[in-house]
Amino acid sequence: MQANTLKSQDIRERIRELVEAGLRNKGVSGRLASFAIVGHDGLIRDIRAGRLVGIDKLDALFEYLGLELYFGPPRDTAPAEQMFIDGKDFAHIPLHGASLAAGGGAMNEGETVIDHLAFRRSWLTRIGVSASSARLARATGDSMMPTIHPGDMLLIDTSKDAPPDKPRSPKDTRPAPIYALLDDGAARVKRLALVDKNNLGLLSDNHTTPPEFRPISDVKIIGKVMWWGHTNKE
CATH class of the missing domain: 2.10.109.10 (Umud Fragment, subunit A)
Incomplete structure (x- = not known):
């Protein structure tokens, strides 16, 4: 059970990292992005608090921020030799x-x-x-x-x-x-x-x-x- 807990924690941390980078690149606040997706400011607040959010909301947020929602092994977008x-x-x-x-x-x-x-x-x-x-x-x-x-x-x-x-x-x-x-x-x-x-x-x-x-x-x-x-x- 401990291994699963740590893995889930790592996933939440990675989602936070991607969302924060997406917000910076798009030049919008977490509040504005939350309102654009769910109509209130709770979405980014939940992500920053380490709570998992619904896949449909996460998919919409990633599309809004110009990110790709992908679960799986890391992929090489420009592979090394x-x-x-x-x-x-x-x-x-x-x-x-x-x-x-x-x-x-x-x-x-x-x-x-x-x-x-x-x-x-x-x-x-x-x-x-x-x-x-x-x-x-x-x-x-x-x-x-x-x-x-x-x-x-x-x-x-x-x-x-x-x-x-x-x-x-x-x-x-x-x-x-x-x-x-x-x-x-x-x-x-x-x-x-x-x-x-x-x-x-x-x-x-x-x-x-x-x-x-x-x-x-x-x-x-x-x-x-x-x-x-x-x-x-x-």
């Missing part, structure tokens, strides 16, 4: 020259692709990442240790570029999600939590690094960190 190894389907994921600082921030040429790494498409689908949205970068600094070490490879889903839109429930004991972000132009990797409607908390796993706080408007989300790889150095 395909390759087969021993008959298995792999995607070439670009490794950027960017260093994501688990600390004060790194200034670098983040758009330069320096290499590609092959990932099984079936594995990407299993963790909910479309190959066309996947990017790789390396971490620097120690403020995210012991979770992320200097030099670790990070797999980033650039389609998940909306900040958290509601405070976490006290009953939710999971760590806050990890994001790659630009903080005043510096590339960083941090856990993000919504403090209030205008501010984000940038959280580190290293207990010696205090939390930081930023206005949401000052932080640009690159994407959500979905996986990281660590090489043990003896």
